[in-house]
Amino acid sequence: MTATETERPAADTGTPVLSLRGIEKSFGAVHVLRGVDLDIYSGKVTALVGDNGAGKSTLIKGIAGIHGFDAGDYSFEGQPVTVHSPRDANALGIEVVYQDLALCDNLDVVHNMFLGREMLKARLLDESTMEQRARTTLDGLSVRTLQSVRTPVAALSGGQRQTVAIARAVLWNSKVVILDEPTAALGVAQTEQVLALVRRLADHGLGVLLISHNLNDVFEVADEIAVLYLGTMVAQVEAGEVNNSQVVELITTGQATGRSAGTSKGEGA
Amino acid sequence: MTTTDEQPMRQQSIGDAFGDYLTRLRGGDVGALPAMAGLVALVLVFTALSGSTFTNAFNFSNLILQGSAIAVFAMGLVFVLLLGEIDLSAGYTGGVTAGVLGILMTRHAWPWVPALVVALLCGTLIGLSIGLLVARLGIPSFVVTLSYFLGLQGLLLLETGAGGTIAYRNNEILAIMNNNMPVWLGWVFALVTIVAYAALGFARRVTRVRAGLATPTILVWVAKTAAFAIVIVAATAYLSKERSRNVFLASLKGIPIVVPIVGALLVFLTFLLTRTAWGRHVYAVGGNAEAARRAGISVAWVRISCFMMCSTLATVGGVLLASRTNSVNPQTGGAETLLYGVGAAVIGGTSLFGGKGRPLDGLLGASVIAVIINGMTLQGQSQGRVYIITGAVLLLAASVDAISRRRASASGRV
Ligand SMILES: Nc1ncnc2c1ncn2[C@@H]1O[C@H](COP(=O)(O)OP(=O)(O)OP(=O)(O)O)[C@@H](O)[C@H]1O
Ligand SMILES: [Mg+2]
Numbered sequence: 266m267t268a269t270e271t272e273r274p275a276a277d278t279g280t281p282v283l284s285l286r287g288i289e290k291s292f293g294a295v296h297v298l299r300g301v302d303l304d305i306y307s308g309k310v311t312a313l314v315g316d317n318g319a320g321k322s323t324l325i326k327g328i329a330g331i332h333g334f335d336a337g338d339y340s341f342e343g344q345p346v347t348v349h350s351p352r353d354a355n356a357l358g359i360e361v362v363y364q365d366l367a368l369c370d371n372l373d374v375v376h377n378m379f380l381g382r383e384m385l386k387a388r389l390l391d392e393s394t395m396e397q398r399a400r401t402t403l404d405g406l407s408v409r410t411l412q413s414v415r416t417p418v419a420a421l422s423g424g425q426r427q428t429v430a431i432a433r434a435v436l437w438n439s440k441v442v443i444l445d446e447p448t449a450a451l452g453v454a455q456t457e458q459v460l461a462l463v464r465r466l467a468d469h470g471l472g473v474l475l476i477s478h479n480l481n482d483v484f485e486v487a488d489e490i491a492v493l494y495l496g497t498m499v500a501q502v503e504a505g506e507v508n509n510s511q512v513v514e515l516i517t518t519g520q521a522t523g524r525s526a527g528t529s530k531g532e533g534a
Numbered sequence: 535m536t537t538t539d540e541q542p543m544r545q546q547s548i549g550d551a552f553g554d555y556l557t558r559l560r561g562g563d564v565g566a567l568p569a570m571a572g573l574v575a576l577v578l579v580f581t582a583l584s585g586s587t588f589t590n591a592f593n594f595s596n597l598i599l600q601g602s603a604i605a606v607f608a609m610g611l612v613f614v615l616l617l618g619e620i621d622l623s624a625g626y627t628g629g630v631t632a633g634v635l636g637i638l639m640t641r642h643a644w645p646w647v648p649a650l651v652v653a654l655l656c657g658t659l660i661g662l663s664i665g666l667l668v669a670r671l672g673i674p675s676f677v678v679t680l681s682y683f684l685g686l687q688g689l690l691l692l693e694t695g696a697g698g699t700i701a702y703r704n705n706e707i708l709a710i711m712n713n714n715m716p717v718w719l720g721w722v723f724a725l726v727t728i729v730a731y732a733a734l735g736f737a738r739r740v741t742r743v744r745a746g747l748a749t750p751t752i753l754v755w756v757a758k759t760a761a762f763a764i765v766i767v768a769a770t771a772y773l774s775k776e777r778s779r780n781v782f783l784a785s786l787k788g789i790p791i792v793v794p795i796v797g798a799l800l801v802f803l804t805f806l807l808t809r810t811a812w813g814r815h816v817y818a819v820g821g822n823a824e825a826a827r828r829a830g831i832s833v834a835w836v837r838i839s840c841f842m843m844c845s846t847l848a849t850v851g852g853v854l855l856a857s858r859t860n861s862v863n864p865q866t867g868g869a870e871t872l873l874y875g876v877g878a879a880v881i882g883g884t885s886l887f888g889g890k891g892r893p894l895d896g897l898l899g900a901s902v903i904a905v906i907i908n909g910m911t912l913q914g915q916s917q918g919r920v921y922i923i924t925g926a927v928l929l930l931a932a933s934v935d936a937i938s939r940r941r942a943s944a945s946g947r948v
Binding site for chain 1: 741742746815817820824889
């Protein structure tokens with residue numbers, strides 16, 4: 266049917282920058298991911314939706330190397346890769362913005378953006394280069410909400426913090442950015458800002474995976490929608506091909522009436 | 535906090551710089567202000583009460599000697615406090631390792647340099663073992679260091695023998711707390727310090743201007759450098775005065791030798807914390823250990839290294855104590871040593887919640903404590919009252935810390 270929804274994406278959508286096949290993951294007796302397939306394309310926002318506990322965070326933690334997958338194929342830019350640690354993922358160009366932001370409140374914007382990957386000159390911190398690069402990155406993303414990059418993160422609003430976390434993810438010529446519910450705690454205006462930022466990432470040519478519970482957000486920015494239901498990927502379709510209620514149905518039942526698409530993979534549930 | 539118009543030339547006026555400072559104060563980032571204010575207030579009070587008995591040059595140098603060991607212990611404790619951890623055993627670590635130094639020098643006739651190196655290594659090793667237990671086994675540092683507190687106290691007792699002492703006879707080690715620099719050397723030292731301070735500040739400015747980053751006007755640098763120079767020159771001049779009661783018996787003038795030692799430690803530790811990636815990681819782990827872990831920082835190593843830092847500096851503190859009393863006894867590093875050390879760090883502005891603190895805090899807080907002890911003793915106040923007042927000041931500092939944290943989180947989500 267559609268080009269992107271099954272194991273063999275058709276040529277016209279290009280090859281995915283990141284692709285997973287048959288991913289399995291258990292925590293002890295809890296079988297969380299059951300044969301999950303997922304494709305992320307450069308220049309596109311892929312939304313990953315699913316109910317609480319469907320396994321979304323588990324899936325992206327595996328992609329990021331925080332914990333390994335039990336089985337399945339993980340390929341990046343067409344090459345099979347093994348990712349054992351966050352560093353491996355970073356080296357490939359994969360960056361994650363976590364649900365709980367993972368920023369240090371006591372450090373300023375620049376320090377947070379370069380955390381763990383500080384730039385050094387003569388083995389010492391190169392503050393001015395880091396500050397310049399932070400500025401350039403924020404300007405490149407048309408971020409206008411940060412007065413000073415030397416403000417401690419504790420003093421920023423939720424949207425500003427999210428902006429810092431996202432800017433940090435694109436600082437490193439990353440190819441894939443994964444965002445876990447970036448708008449969950451934000452008000453209307455800040456949500457709009459962050460979504461615009463997410464869109465801009467894709468327009469800059471990055472592959473974006475966006476996890477969200479808010480279908481309005483999803484339909485606003487996503488090019489593709491992937492639905493995870495009880496650890497099974499029941500659909501990955503182009504956003505234009507489904508409507509809101511069909512996605513809701515997929516999320517809650519793992520199947521959608523009125524479209525033949527979901528059935529091909531719905532048997533896992 | 536919203537958009538500002540982009541200024542092509544990011545040059546801040548002195549008003550901007552001051553405004554920034556006020557904003558930070560209101561946001562709960564009080565920095566060194568309370569400790570400085572407290573210090574000034576205490577000095578004024580004791581000057582009013584005791585007059586020249588308090589302000590004379592002899593007492594000033596005495597004050598420095600009283601405060602320097604506390605300052606060194608406190609600077610070490612800043613590293614573990616930055617992580618939100620505690621080292622209750624720092625005092626006795628200092629005592630035990632000072633004992634090691636004494637045993638090697640006095641009983642085994644080692645030269646002081648290798649003996650000091652071994653003593654410092656013993657301190658580092660104690661810190662390593664504490665760090666491993668905390669970071670690898672996951673035992674709370676409170677419990678680990680409480681055990682060490684008891685264990686090391688016992689070890690010190692075994693070293694000295696019940697009621698015994700380990701004498702220090704080495705002149706170089708004794709000189710630290712008992713001798714002064716020649717007056718001319720003191721002035722050279724003061725001058726070098728001022729020039730270095732000015733040059734570092736200027737170099738930082740130049741880098742920022744060249745990189746096109748927001749830079750305060752040159753006047754800020756001038757004012758800071760001038761203030762620094764005035765303090766240093768005044769202190770040096772005062773310490774260069776003759777302060778012997780009987781000049782014919784012995785002349786007593788010049789900067790105590792411990793001053794450049796503590797000064798060098800302060801500069802070195804501040805440099806480590808602010809200019810190296812390791813230092814940045816210490817703050818990160820203290821601020822949000824999970825974020826640091828996800829950023830690829832080895833949280834365990836940061837923890838272990840901070841405990842090593844604390845214990846090594848505790849060795850220095852212990853040697854200072856022993857140098858002052860010419861010996862190590864079962865109480866060296868015991869009694870209130872640790873409490874004053876932690877108290878000094880907190881009074882200076884280091885947060886007990888982790889993530890906030892500087893080596894300078896240890897020095898400032900130690901000055902406050904030394905002034906309280908010294909001033910009250912001169913007033914003929916009993917030890918009991920000294921403890922009560924010190925405790926009250928510590929409580930005050932902890933309240934400032936807690937309140938400024940509340941303000942910080944309140945000013946957070948706008
Ligand atoms: N470390 C773990 N140990 C055991 N079980 C876990 C662990 N992490 C996740 N799980 C389980 O895996 C399942 C999926 O969790 P996950 O956090 O991936 O869900 P999610 O789709 O991100 O949900 P939400 O929308 O609430 O964020 C849940 O049942 C959860 O209890
Ligand atoms: Mg989740």
